[in-house]
Amino acid sequence: MTTTDPGPAGLAAHFDDTIASDRRIEPRDWMPDGYRASMIRQIAQHAHSEIIGMQPEGNWITRAPSLRRKAILLAKVQDEAGHGMYLYSAAETLGTDRAELTSKLVTARQKYSSIFNYPTLSYADVGVIGWLVDGAAICNQVPLCRSSYGPYARAMIRICKEESFHQRQGYELLMTMMRGSAAQREMVQDATNRFWWPSLMMFGPPDAASPNTAQSMTWGIKRHTNDELRQRFVDMTVPQADKLGVTLPDPRLRWNGARGHYDFGPIDWDEFAAVVRGDGACNAQRLARRRQAHEDGAWVREAAVAHAAKAATRAGVA
């Protein structure tokens, strides 16, 4: 028999080798504490975003303008719940559990995307969220399908397939409104004006102010920097805005032939910091609503456990 204990250095070398050769880390593999902590933080934040993200659009389910739009919006919000569940499931493979994650969300010890702290003021917001917010999310998420952590990458593959429906239903909704009345076109422009800059902020702080990016890239947690993804999103979106007939609210937005990219104006990072800190328009409301839903559901969770215990006793396997 050869020795079976590779020792701490051997474990670290094996981990580094797996990352370097672009293979995946799986749940029961040895991994550095920092990698595990970063992964839990990222997946949890992503899961919480999906769950909180049900609220801005959920506001409009009862006021959808037609049965068709209502069915679509219901399906979309149900998908967000599903995405949250896929991601919680991935996070749990790292040794945290659902109750702990939920607790950290409702007590604001873990964050969710700042975009969901903006209010949804008209039905055009449903379309713009699909087009811009889900569009930005797709930009962020497609590279995560190659995350070095297997369960996260697999969840992202499923999520990306479903996000495509989210973006297309939003754009189609907006195209429909743009063919409507002047008032409807104005609603689309207004929603675009409100969500454009927050969508650019979804990619996170500029690279120069993102100290964890280098380590995250080395570990295959991130595949592109925040600024790279933000630029990619702008480049994709400008022609879509033209086609739609709306104006993106940035006077400095113009094609730069030398760079081969669109230039855009400065982002208000003070606003971003304020929303992340908890001072956005809806932070308190979103968390209060999530907390309330969790507390209101307590009796259901307890009743289900009691029912399962009783059924097990009757079946004689208690």
Place this chain on the structure above:
Amino acid sequence: MSRADWPLWEVFLRGKRGLNHVHVGSLHAADAQMALHHARDLYTRRNEGVSIWVVRSSDITASSPDEKDPFFAPSGDKVYRHPTFYPIPDDVPHM
């Protein structure tokens, strides 16, 4: 927080007839019946499966995580189990 936390279940889906069940993820449920319903709602919203298995995560026994573990060593030195181990002249038909 509530004390009534539901246990974790692993979910396996058969994508269509003729294929194996494949692990797709996990979920929480109070009992097996609820786990099946949740699995349907969570993992088959777009006809991804024709059959679902759910297994309590705590009931799974797994091998050691590291692929290089000696657990798999017995198959490592038995190249003669593979057809390519046997040289056969190219002009032998249907081999």
